[in-house]
Amino acid sequence: MRIDGEHRFELPRSLVWTHLQSPASLRRAIPGCTDFDEVAPQTWELAADVGIGPVRGTFTGRVELRDREPEDRYTLVASARGRPGGGSGEAAIELADDGGGTHLRYRADVTVRGAVARVGSRLLAASARTMARQFFDAIEEVASEATERGAAR
Amino acid sequence: MIPSAFEYRRAGSVDEAIALKREAGSAARFIAGGHSLIPLMKLRLSEPSVLIDIGRVPGLSGVSEDGGRISIGALTTHADLESDPLLLAVAPIVAEAAGEIGDQQVRNRGTIGGSLAHADPAADLPAVVVALDAAIHIAGADGPRAVAASDFFRGLFEVDLGEDELITAVSFDRPSRAAYAKLRHPASHFAIVGVAAALTVEEGVCTGARVAVTGASTHARRLSAVEEALTGSRLDDDSIAQASAAASELGDVNADLAGSEEYRRAMTRAFTGRAIAAAASR
Numbered sequence: 432m433r434i435d436g437e438h439r440f441e442l443p444r445s446l447v448w449t450h451l452q453s454p455a456s457l458r459r460a461i462p463g464c465t466d467f468d469e470v471a472p473q474t475w476e477l478a479a480d481v482g483i484g485p486v487r488g489t490f491t492g493r494v495e496l497r498d499r500e501p502e503d504r505y506t507l508v509a510s511a512r513g514r515p516g517g518g519s520g521e522a523a524i525e526l527a528d529d530g531g532g533t534h535l536r537y538r539a540d541v542t543v544r545g546a547v548a549r550v551g552s553r554l555l556a557a558s559a560r561t562m563a564r565q566f567f568d569a570i571e572e573v574a575s576e577a578t579e580r581g582a583a584r
Numbered sequence: 585m586i587p588s589a590f591e592y593r594r595a596g597s598v599d600e601a602i603a604l605k606r607e608a609g610s611a612a613r614f615i616a617g618g619h620s621l622i623p624l625m626k627l628r629l630s631e632p633s634v635l636i637d638i639g640r641v642p643g644l645s646g647v648s649e650d651g652g653r654i655s656i657g658a659l660t661t662h663a664d665l666e667s668d669p670l671l672l673a674v675a676p677i678v679a680e681a682a683g684e685i686g687d688q689q690v691r692n693r694g695t696i697g698g699s700l701a702h703a704d705p706a707a708d709l710p711a712v713v714v715a716l717d718a719a720i721h722i723a724g725a726d727g728p729r730a731v732a733a734s735d736f737f738r739g740l741f742e743v744d745l746g747e748d749e750l751i752t753a754v755s756f757d758r759p760s761r762a763a764y765a766k767l768r769h770p771a772s773h774f775a776i777v778g779v780a781a782a783l784t785v786e787e788g789v790c791t792g793a794r795v796a797v798t799g800a801s802t803h804a805r806r807l808s809a810v811e812e813a814l815t816g817s818r819l820d821d822d823s824i825a826q827a828s829a830a831a832s833e834l835g836d837v838n839a840d841l842a843g844s845e846e847y848r849r850a851m852t853r854a855f856t857g858r859a860i861a862a863a864a865s866r
Binding site for chain 2: 432483552555556558
């Protein structure tokens with residue numbers, strides 16, 4: 432299933448890019464992330480407790496950042512599995528200047544399996560967008576904090 | 585199809601329910617009709633360790649009116665709403681919307697409080713209470729409070745309700761002209777889109793409008809551009825068509841097997857028109 436979306440950051444593009452690529456920032460921004468270990472260049476294995484409404488599950492998965500063209504675009508390849516089911520997907524992410532901020536656009540192709548797929552297909556797009564928003568909001572927060580710390584120094 | 589093990593507690597009062605929830609913590613869930621929660625538990629998508637049954641708490645069900653303000657207890661079932669003589673007389677939108685939920689078995693068990701607290705993005709009653717500018721009455725350890733329906737729904741399954749809080753009632757002023765129009769999913773009967781419209785009309789001119797949509801995005805929300813376009817209009821075919829076209833300004837729209845984004849946007853416009861026309865003719 433195809434899920435497209437966008438997000439606006441009130442931060443310059445170079446800073447957004449840095450934090451979208453930084454393992455420390457990713458670890459903090461991935462919703463419910465409990466483990467995050469590098470297993471290959473630009474590739475991490477992770478565990479996360481994810482909850483949307485009454486549905487909760489612990490997932491383990493892998494994230495890889497590919498086709499990186501600094502500050503312009505990259506591809507995020509991810510897969511996850513847990514008791515309620517699993518899924519995998521690829522998202523093409525593009526960044527552009529937008530006034531003083533940054534405009535991010537993603538186009539994802541996602542496949543899900545298991546109970547999540549059987550009952551969740553109705554909610555898949557909304558859930559994916561909700562988690563993407565949580566992730567980007569957290570990236571923005573992490574990046575802003577880092578900038579403030581830098582400025583205070 | 586067998587849920588994982590859980591403890592069962594039955595609360596005899598609102599205060600006892602809140603105390604039990606505080607004691608059991610975040611792994612506990614309240615249950616009333618159970619027709620949203622139990623299917624998720626059977627698939628083990630939801631695995632609460634404790635269920636606190638509030639289904640028999642006295643004083644939380646029924647419909648009443650006091651000085652033009654209608655109050656519906658949280659445990660009132662959809663079947664009760666559907667056939668309630670007071671609602672049918674003064675707020676038929678609520679009875680109609682309740683009658684379109686799921687099937688008869690779901691309506692016999694499911695409650696208005698459960699539907700609002702669960703906040704499925706395609707549930708019918710959230711759009712209705714937002715359009716009626718209802719207050720959601722909530723009980724918690726710090727005492728009772730009320731929140732406007734349009735502030736209550738915040739996101740996907742996300743509502744303004746604390747861990748130890750529960751909905752006790754919903755109240756709203758007697759609407760003058762209100763109607764609900766729904767495109768229902770053929771199997772689940774959830775709303776592919778559902779639109780609730782409540783209008784105030786004086787001498788043929790619309791002086792106030794609240795229009796809310798469900799099924800289209802993460803949660804029930806107002807269509808403010810539609811409301812603005814309606815206000816001051818004469819509610820003829822042209823002005824209704826023009827106002828409905830403004831429903832396209834929805835942000836991110838859901839897509840699934842039942843309908844693509846584009847289809848949902850088109851259906852939101854179409855059912856916005858139907859709900860407004862039905863409300864105007866009341």
